[in-house]
Amino acid sequence: MLTPKGIEDLESVIVHLKEEGLAVIFITHKLHEAFAIGDCVSVLRQGRLEGTIDNETMRRSTHAELQRMVVDLMFPGEVESLANVAELRDVSELAGTGRKAKIGEPLLELVDVKIPGKHGEIGIEEPISLTVHAGEVVGVAGVDGNGQRPLAEAIAGQRHVSGGDIRLAGKSIRRLSIGARQHLGLRYVTDDRLGEGIVGALSVAVNMVSKRIGARPFWVHGRTRSAVIDKHAKDLVGEYNIMTPSTETPAGSLSGGNIQKVVLARELDFDPKVVVFNKPTYGLDVKTTTVVRARVRELADTGTAGALVISTDLEELLVLSDRVAVLSRGHLMGVVENKPGAEQEIGALMIGGSHGG
């Protein structure tokens, strides 16, 4: 994850390389970066070259025209519906957009939590405290591998904390099992979708209830009620617009975006109180990304639930969050209110971290 300052630095390095006479190929999914850095832009889609905007056209056209051309190459016929996607806009325009005024009771409280890292991974080394309120989305910014996964797993119960306390709606959940935490309304949208999020060999329908095995109405006295499970899956497939040949299709054969929708449908079902999203749109196409982000914000906007969104994507955090916490080398560098100019503050905290560590 680069800070806005870091992107500027990268740009100047590339300009420098060009002056030295080198050719540069810059691959990105952020359109404004492509325009800012590239002299010409090519669009790849599903392994095919969809088209190239040459140097001449690049110079002649306005930013808006270029954007339209590229989006049209990427998503033929869908330019209008994608007008406001964060990927197409500049960071500074986005700061403050995620902020909502109404914040309720504290739902998730981390109090002086310390989490050990595994196998040389960076854990949460210095006690951190962080609160997510009802109706609030709290973002966690930082470069990958700076303690994000330990944090998410510790909240979900997949990892022990070595100090401090975790509370859900005022009640300590530190010693509760993963299942017990889920039962209380804590959900975890993992960033390891294929590795642990779903069981690829099992059907979409079964994956949608894999965290409720044994519970009514899907199981009665331990017996599986396939019809109920299937009906439930069909409803969710419709609601989340999941592209699958059937609910009996093995979940692992769906596309990444549809797998994420299956995971999302499962986690957001049955009245969640707090949902931890770990890189919820990582590796997804722009359309699915918009859908996922809308779901995150909707969840908090009900006013009864909160979300913790861990992301390496600054745009994402700015369009979703009320506040953004910055994590660097396992330390909480600070928490920034999402308001115009927030991107600079977040960037400064991240840089402070890299100097300090």
Add this chain to the structure above:
Amino acid sequence: MGDMANQEAISAGPVERPAAWRRYGKEFWRHFAPVVYGLAAGGVLLLILGKNPITFYWTTIESGLLSWNGLMQTLIRLAPLLLMSAGFIVAFQAGLWNIGGDGQFLMAAAVVGGLGASMVGAMPVWLALVILCIIGFVVGGAWTIVPSALKAYYGMNEIITSLMMAYLGTNLANYLIKGPFITDVGFVPQTNVIPFADLLPNIPGTRIHVGIIIALLVLAVVHYMQTRTGYGLRLRILGANPKAAVHAGINVKRDIMSSFALSGALIGLAAAVEVLGVWGYVRADWNPAFGMTLFAIVFLAGLNVMVVIPFVFFFAIIQIGGHEAARVVGLPNDFLLLLVGLILFFMVLTEWARIKSAVSKKLKKTGAGSGPGTDKAVTDGR
């Protein structure tokens, strides 16, 4: 393995859905083709050895299936083999490699054999038999506690630990028979003998003991458990993706312990049925070593307790009829193991060919241009 076939199904259009009988036919052939190839290769080998393959196979079928006596022998043998297969399948489906089946079998056999005669003498025979079956079940299950606890709590590889426990079990069973349970009957150390009349009753009109019925009932229950209960689903998730099991909040330690124990218990029950149905006693150094061959067979059957029945039946025919056939053509019994080995070899080969053709079919259908993991590829395929 299943993934490939399913991906293939996605890219196939809805119009091409084959009739049910054709799909079952294909499925049947997929499981059975290696057997046919293996037997054919075995036939070639017999020719090379200068033996008549037709005589060999015909004698096998005649004395294992077509003669009334041979068929009864085969069905009697089926009982422990089926129960043991069910035991292996329960563990393998949960992703647990219970390699120690023979140890669990022999421990249960030794205890049941050792206590059998005195228990039958001390109480109504039916009650003694029921209790002895339960004892076999419990001893077989108990012999898994060490490997399963090490697996659940310390993540130790159960292949190693269950194999070690198999050696311990084999020798401890021998010790029990030569030590506490020894009698002065016979020339070889052995346990006391349960009177022939007090063994498991026969199915009326036959000399087949009721073990086969017990086995089929147990298989039905296991099948129901695997396909229709939450417990069965938890074990399947554990087997398919242990990390997903943890993530889903499944109590992984408890399920590892319980499924491993159930696996051993079914194998112990197999031993009890064999001892109480056929022998009435256990001799030192007796080891039918069913386990190693059954591993292969349960995989041939795709870890399905219903599909495993015909395979085990077939294997029992080879075991019973093959002895006679080997004698007739003048080959050592080891030739039977060679046949099983050939079948396994072709099983691996056909599975490899199937995956390969599924992949190339898929590439042809979607074209080289579009990636497999995109929204478009999936929607186009509908």
